[in-house]
Amino acid sequence: MQTSAPSQSAAPSDLPSRLLVKVCGMREAASLTAVADLEPDFLGFIFAPASPRYVGDVLTPDLLQGLPDRVQRVGVFVDAPTAQVQATACRFGLNFVQLHGHETPAQCAELRATGLRVIKAFGVGEGFDFDALGPYVLHCDYFLFDAQGPAPGGNGRVFDWRVLENYPWPVPYLLAGGLRPEHAAVVRNLQLPGLVGIDLNSGLEIAPGVKDPARVAAFLDGLGRPGAAA
Numbered sequence: 565m566q567t568s569a570p571s572q573s574a575a576p577s578d579l580p581s582r583l584l585v586k587v588c589g590m591r592e593a594a595s596l597t598a599v600a601d602l603e604p605d606f607l608g609f610i611f612a613p614a615s616p617r618y619v620g621d622v623l624t625p626d627l628l629q630g631l632p633d634r635v636q637r638v639g640v641f642v643d644a645p646t647a648q649v650q651a652t653a654c655r656f657g658l659n660f661v662q663l664h665g666h667e668t669p670a671q672c673a674e675l676r677a678t679g680l681r682v683i684k685a686f687g688v689g690e691g692f693d694f695d696a697l698g699p700y701v702l703h704c705d706y707f708l709f710d711a712q713g714p715a716p717g718g719n720g721r722v723f724d725w726r727v728l729e730n731y732p733w734p735v736p737y738l739l740a741g742g743l744r745p746e747h748a749a750v751v752r753n754l755q756l757p758g759l760v761g762i763d764l765n766s767g768l769e770i771a772p773g774v775k776d777p778a779r780v781a782a783f784l785d786g787l788g789r790p791g792a793a794a
């Protein structure tokens with residue numbers, strides 16, 4: 565177990581026995597296949613047009629439908645209308661939506677009512693107000709904590725993870741923000757309440773949206789995940 569859950573967190577039996585790994589910002593077929601072979605728990609696809617990792621026309625539903633079922637497909641959206649998120653999720657067979665903008669608790673609830681699972685992302689800075697998360701607690705499957713930066717996500721910035729020592733809610737969360745292979749050893753030993761997984765993105769790229777499978781493998785190796793080979 566990678567976490568020490570406080571009394572208000574999910575019961576230990578609800579938490580995975582190892583850190584979940586999401587690799588985000590996948591676009592083209594070659595690196596998608598190579599990274600999927602490394603058996604991440606989630607693969608993320610950016611549906612925010614302003615992102616350099618925007619899937620655009622490069623990603624086809626066929627490409628996603630070819631992924632193994634054990635890999636959860638996550639669509640990342642920034643302030644997109646519910647109907648658009650839902651239609652995209654349906655078209656690409658997404659399991660999760662990651663909401664990386666100013667989406668409300670009501671929108672999280674609406675999307676969850678359609679059967680999608682919801683990850684709500686928050687940018688963490690100094691003096692982060694955990695109370696602001698309260699209205700989201702009943703409507704999200706996971707939270708995701710990322711660094712604040714000029715863009716809504718994908719900034720490649722690491723925040724001070726010690727802020728999360730005071731995490732007070734029962735919703736499990738993923739840690740994101742500028743994670744690179746050299747962080748793996750530290751991440752592996754993090755003891756933060758509620759932490760169940762990590763999200764890897766720009767720190768593992770050859771170019772925006774093109775992941776380097778060797779760097780992904782190196783991170784998984786550093787986490788001590790067996791079977792992760794380049």
Ligand SMILES: O=C(O)c1ccccc1N[C@@H]1O[C@H](COP(=O)(O)O)[C@@H](O)[C@H]1O
Pocket residue numbers: 588589608610612615616617640641642664708710716717718719720721740741742743763764765766767
């Ligand atoms: O990656 C992007 O371009 C992006 C754009 C808009 C919203 C979210 C985005 N990515 C998410 O950002 C975090 C942190 O990424 P990084 O490691 O700092 O590059 C991660 O959760 C991505 O899913």
